[in-house]
Amino acid sequence: GAGVSQSPSNKVTEKGKDVELRCDPISGHTALYWYRQRLGQGLEFLIYFQGNSAPDKSGLPSDRFSAERTGESVSTLTIQRTQQEDSAVYLCASTAPQRTYGYTFGSGTRLTVV
């Protein structure tokens, strides 16, 4: 597609429920990233997929968070047993193999845990 697509754009869930967030990167982009942006704060790195290499999961805040990517396409970020502190905008970005074109960000999924 023309850009990075994320769905849903908004998600309201009850505390304790599981949620799945989806990211469709730009076609041909081998690298994909997930970030979290809490209200009024910066972007917190969560996880990074690069081609067939093992993902860099160093930013995942707890074992309730996991992410998968199918080949070089769609990625899903799953949050189990959601807590109120998980409320944030979750941003996905992708970039071309050479990393020379800049990182293209999706519009994000705004997650609200009530």
Place this chain on the structure above:
Amino acid sequence: AQSVTQLDSQVPVFEEAPVELRCNYSSSVSVYLFWYVQYPNQGLQLLLKYLSGSTLVKGINGFEAEFNKSQTSFHLRKPSVHISDTAEYFCAGTSNTGKLIFGQGTTLQVKP
């Protein structure tokens, strides 16, 4: 570990005045640096990037930044700001690992 530090959380400035938003990075390897802008309730937009070559990088909306290796800085500047420049600005960097790390952001508040 690689890190990006934005020294000011908020920068108030009057319209038509010059502005500088400061960013320092730490990395032991080659580095690529970026500035992004986020307008209220909108997504991230790339302002400019430094990959190699000339240390003075010009971006959109009249912004420019200078890569200073000796001071490990990549400060963002604009000679004359407009009300419409009011936004959150993020400095980011990556090394050859490809992981993009962001600073905490600087809120630019342009006052009339």
